Amino acid sequence: MTNEKHLSHKQSRPFQPTKLSKPRNFVIPEILTNKQKSSPPIVIEIGAGKGMHALSFAKQNPDKHLIAIERTRNKFEAFSKIADTQQLANLTPVHADAIAWIVQAIAPNSISQIYLLYPNPEQHNPNQQWLNMPFFEFLLSRLQTGGKIVLATNIEQYMANAQEQAGTLWCLPNTRAEVPANSQRTHFEIKYLARKETCWQLTMVKPKGYQTRFDTWQVS
Template sequence: MRIRHKPWAKDMIAQHPEIIIPAPEENKGRWRNLFGKEAPLEIEIGTGKGQFITAMAERHPDRLFIGIEREESVIVSALKKLLERPLANARLLYVNAKDLTDYFAEGEVDAIYLNFSDPWPKKRHEKRRLTYHTFLENYKKVLKPGGRIELRTDNQGFFEYSIASMSRFGMVIDKVSLDWHASADFDGITTEYEDKFSEKGQKIYRLEASFR
């Protein structure tokens, strides 16, 4: 999808360091201090316009949420949502997920959400997929023992690739749904992409996996 450039985005990001945390590496190992409470810490990689993370933070005030987004013209939409509905348990990072271990200490994170990640369908782009083994290695480092990864996608090929990649890496696939919105466990919390694809009648695939 082509991202519309927003020339004012950089200034807006700089104006709100209370939400989009500058120099996040300085909080490595100390994120709960920034939030001012001891609670499970969960991160969404590719938070997009912020619909999922704001809904999760509203529903689960007993948990802490950090949304990661590398596109400045996208993260400002998530920022606007958190300005309209300030949530003490939600923050954003304008960084690249490939550098995850620069920002989070070993075992600091309880859960990682991968929602509608770019499937990078061409074989030559496999290393860019967020479930490629180099990304999984970083997730394992920052997740606590038994910490989970939750993935949602509309792309069956990427879903199948992710299951195979996680299994080869030694992860346990704890839950699989081939039609998440028809599942008894569906919680009603969605992303912008999820709404778009679901309205077109496309099935949403979901899994939960963990390291042992």
């Protein structure tokens, strides 16, 4: 692991990937074992729900491959059913806990973009918010230099906290913007915007030379 004196962030609590076991029925998608230089950029969506954004993204970006992860069974089954009918070669739906699955499946410096669209705000347990979790360091180690993490929410305090953590704790260049009123990426987004609520998006970029404890860590 990286020498902690040279870490690019200020998170002191270390994530412990060795304590996570493989998800049930775990299989590494073929796209992740393809070592050819012509392989498309890999994008991950965490919390894909019923797949509205995943399906749209795959159609609009045939040059990229999206791995869309959803933990809840009924949501995943609805997503998978539609995905099966549309047969998009550049979309891989995954039914699993995203943290355990990413630890087992994703190599360092291999992901071009990560979507976190309207995650549970965890208002009563802020330690479970994505940028407050030690796992976020591991997630950054899987991201390529110049890769982006896109977080969207309709809760202003969540966004304010996320932007603060992105800058002061994770030391990531970031930009915050309002989501356009006509955006329709997810069912949540459509609902919030229809109610005239403001939605925000935070885009974080992994800069060149960024170092984490997990830059060379892989499952043995």
